[in-house]
Amino acid sequence: MAADKARTQTIGAVRRTFAPWNDPTATPLIRFENVAKRFGEFVAVDGVSLDIYEREFFALLGPSGCGKTTLMRMLAGFEEPSAGRITLGGQDLAGVPPYRRPVNMMFQSYALFPHMNVWDNIAFGLRQDGMPKAAIKARVEEVLALVKLEPFARRKPHHLSGGQRQRVALARSVAKQPKVLLLDEPLTALDKKLREDTQFELMDLQMSLGMTFLIVTHDQEEAMTVADRIGVMNLGELVQVAPPAVIYEQPATRYIADFIGDVNVLETKVVTAGAEGVELASEKTAYPLHIAQPLDAAVGDTAWLAIRPEKMRIALVPPAHLADNCFEGVIWDIGYLGDLSIYHVELACGTRIKVSQPNVSRLVERPITWEDKVWVTFSPDGGVVLTR
Amino acid sequence: MNRSLSWFNVTSLVLGFAFLYIPILLLVLYSFNASRLVTVWAGFSTQWYAALLENDQLLDALWVTLRVAFLSSLAATVLGTLAAIALTRYGRFFGRTMFSGMTYAPLVMPEVITGLSLLLLFVAVGMERGFWTITLAHITFTMCFVAVVVQSRLITFDRTLEEAALDLGCTPLKTFFVITLPLILPAVLSGFMLAFTLSMDDLVIASFTTGPGATTLPMRIYSQVRLGVTPEINAICTILIGIVAVVVLLASVLAKRQEKMRRRAEQIAARG
Ligand SMILES: Nc1ncnc2c1ncn2[C@@H]1O[C@H](COP(=O)(O)OP(=O)(O)OP(=O)(O)O)[C@@H](O)[C@H]1O
Ligand SMILES: [Mg+2]
Numbered sequence: 130m131a132a133d134k135a136r137t138q139t140i141g142a143v144r145r146t147f148a149p150w151n152d153p154t155a156t157p158l159i160r161f162e163n164v165a166k167r168f169g170e171f172v173a174v175d176g177v178s179l180d181i182y183e184r185e186f187f188a189l190l191g192p193s194g195c196g197k198t199t200l201m202r203m204l205a206g207f208e209e210p211s212a213g214r215i216t217l218g219g220q221d222l223a224g225v226p227p228y229r230r231p232v233n234m235m236f237q238s239y240a241l242f243p244h245m246n247v248w249d250n251i252a253f254g255l256r257q258d259g260m261p262k263a264a265i266k267a268r269v270e271e272v273l274a275l276v277k278l279e280p281f282a283r284r285k286p287h288h289l290s291g292g293q294r295q296r297v298a299l300a301r302s303v304a305k306q307p308k309v310l311l312l313d314e315p316l317t318a319l320d321k322k323l324r325e326d327t328q329f330e331l332m333d334l335q336m337s338l339g340m341t342f343l344i345v346t347h348d349q350e351e352a353m354t355v356a357d358r359i360g361v362m363n364l365g366e367l368v369q370v371a372p373p374a375v376i377y378e379q380p381a382t383r384y385i386a387d388f389i390g391d392v393n394v395l396e397t398k399v400v401t402a403g404a405e406g407v408e409l410a411s412e413k414t415a416y417p418l419h420i421a422q423p424l425d426a427a428v429g430d431t432a433w434l435a436i437r438p439e440k441m442r443i444a445l446v447p448p449a450h451l452a453d454n455c456f457e458g459v460i461w462d463i464g465y466l467g468d469l470s471i472y473h474v475e476l477a478c479g480t481r482i483k484v485s486q487p488n489v490s491r492l493v494e495r496p497i498t499w500e501d502k503v504w505v506t507f508s509p510d511g512g513v514v515l516t517r
Numbered sequence: 518m519n520r521s522l523s524w525f526n527v528t529s530l531v532l533g534f535a536f537l538y539i540p541i542l543l544l545v546l547y548s549f550n551a552s553r554l555v556t557v558w559a560g561f562s563t564q565w566y567a568a569l570l571e572n573d574q575l576l577d578a579l580w581v582t583l584r585v586a587f588l589s590s591l592a593a594t595v596l597g598t599l600a601a602i603a604l605t606r607y608g609r610f611f612g613r614t615m616f617s618g619m620t621y622a623p624l625v626m627p628e629v630i631t632g633l634s635l636l637l638l639f640v641a642v643g644m645e646r647g648f649w650t651i652t653l654a655h656i657t658f659t660m661c662f663v664a665v666v667v668q669s670r671l672i673t674f675d676r677t678l679e680e681a682a683l684d685l686g687c688t689p690l691k692t693f694f695v696i697t698l699p700l701i702l703p704a705v706l707s708g709f710m711l712a713f714t715l716s717m718d719d720l721v722i723a724s725f726t727t728g729p730g731a732t733t734l735p736m737r738i739y740s741q742v743r744l745g746v747t748p749e750i751n752a753i754c755t756i757l758i759g760i761v762a763v764v765v766l767l768a769s770v771l772a773k774r775q776e777k778m779r780r781r782a783e784q785i786a787a788r789g
Contacts, residue, residue: 207680227683240681243781244699254685287781305685 164213191362548751589655590712597663632725646728663708670704703775
């Protein structure tokens with residue numbers, strides 16, 4: 130227990146201070162410089178520039194078909210960029226074949242060798258390096274233990290379950306301890322418990338081995354949990370790169386706000402804008418909306434207020450000193466999730482907004498119920514104003 | 518649906534098989550006939566097999582046939598596999614459609630034409646006709662069968678397996694030998710066996726391309742039969758049938774295994 134605590138403390142210390150992307154003197158390990166990839170007429174990746182630093186855990190998020198796998202395949206060496214340049218540790222990777230790149234990839238389809246058992250699959254990469262037999266044995270046993278597959282070492286891949294295969298693929302790609310590990314949706318086939326365990330295992334692994342991880346995932350929670358920074362892609366472009374909290378709290382565009390987590394987006398007009406904050410007006414509410422956020426916009430411009438369900442408070446009576454930041458409506462529907470409840474509030478104009486509240490009491494009878502008239506309020510730093 | 522065999526199905530099955538196998542059965546039966554007369558049954562005997570051992574002409578021909586079949590099918594397998602890889606892998610090179618069409622053409626080409634054109638070629642380059650010209654001719658016409666068999670396997674081959682191997686530091690050449698080849702081996706072997714049997718019972722092309730001193734078994738049998746069928750011929754044909762049957766059986770076992778492996782791979786991909 131004590132050792133566990135010490136370890137988490139170290140992780141915390143490292144993670145808290147780890148922010149090389151803010152350090153202008155730090156040199157990135159991997160650089161994508163204006164990288165594009167076209168398949169015939171189709172543009173799969175479009176002008177991506179991205180720096181990834183040594184020991185970073187970087188997650189790529191984006192809808193299906195937005196080019197995440199293609200970006201990874203270019204780094205692994207299976208596709209040549211149509212334009213731009215990729216460097217690793219200062220070396221231009223153009224023309225370097227996959228088998229000479231210090232990068233290993235875990236494939237989305239696992240790509241386990243069907244004619245080899247689990248053990249040989251994992252040992253395959255080590256054998257290519259001409260590692261001595263004893264060292265291979267030790268290493269394979271180590272990673273087998275890591276993914277908890279020791280009893281299955283002699284099985285062929287087709288005798289394993291989907292989750293077990295995924296773990297073999299993971300083990301095979303980490304076995305060589307590459308400088309950079311590319312994980313293409315590594316945990317999708319695992320159940321929730323094993324997935325969470327493996328996430329922390331991955332973070333641990335990355336910490337202890339000092340590897341750089343690039344992970345593709347559809348699971349935002351997973352990306353938030355494991356990653357130092359997240360890159361959100363859409364239609365082949367990288368739309369925002371930032372640490373998880375920034376992506377969530379200060380999304381750059383409506384698209385990102387909507388893509389990550391739940392959000393209410395309301396169209397508004399700018400009333401005043403300045404360095405201290407903005408005042409917005411909306412047809413959805415009679416109250417003025419004040420947001421503590423510097424904004425460079427002209428009066429009368431259209432702006433969008435993005436506000437997350439958990440950032441709002443809901444009340445059956447109008448709060449005292451009510452002057453701004455309020456929506457009035459009636460409860461249209463309630464979703465009870467156990468730890469919190471989601472209230473769908475219908476405003477006078479017919480728009481519905483989502484508000485979530487933690488369930489702090491054990492009472493089964495909730496004070497707020499269907500058809501109740503409610504006041505929904507939020508503080509000036511609860512919302513974010515977006516111009517795109 | 519009624520899945521048991523109806524009398525109609527049974528009769529058609531029996532008739533069909535009878536049509537196919539009664540001649541062969543007769544041949545096998547008469548090879549064990551004690552009488553010299555082919556049409557009169559005079560009791561069981563293996564004397565013709567013993568006599569066969571004395572018949573140097575037939576044994577020589579068998580030996581030539583086996584050597585030609587082995588060498589030519591070996592070479593055809595290598596060349597056919599390479600052709601299949603080139604045609605499935607190197608996607609859009611110039612003239613790809615033409616080339617893939619050209620691999621299929623010899624499958625439907627009348628043997629007389631193949632034989633004649635090869636003969637013309639050998640004459641034109643002044644090659645002395647004999648064992649090696651037959652072998653070369655057989656390589657040419659069996660190669661495309663191998664290419665077709667291997668190609669159909671390669672189309673369903675999951676290329677990320679090769680990428681995974683490259684990613685783990687394996688060179689492309691080694692990847693071919695440790696990943697690709699083991700996985701397509703059943704197809705390559707059945708291609709080999711197909712080439713072997715095709716070469717063994719070819720009469721037309723061999724007749725065109727042979728020269729003095731190199732007579733294959735089908736040629737020898739054919740020329741002897743014109744003088745009358747002897748029980749010895751029946752005996753050697755029985756042996757030939759035996760060899761072909763074994764090879765065909767092996768090939769179908771391999772095909773089954775390959776099918777199983779392919780299904781598994783698909784299952785993995787689907788579940789994964
Ligand atoms: N070899 C190829 N030839 C033509 N188009 C391709 C090729 N590879 C990928 N594409 C296209 O490029 C786009 C991006 O594909 P990619 O595999 O990178 O998507 P992805 O973001 O990984 O999606 P997913 O989350 O579904 O895995 C897709 O529209 C895909 O159809
Ligand atoms: Mg993908």
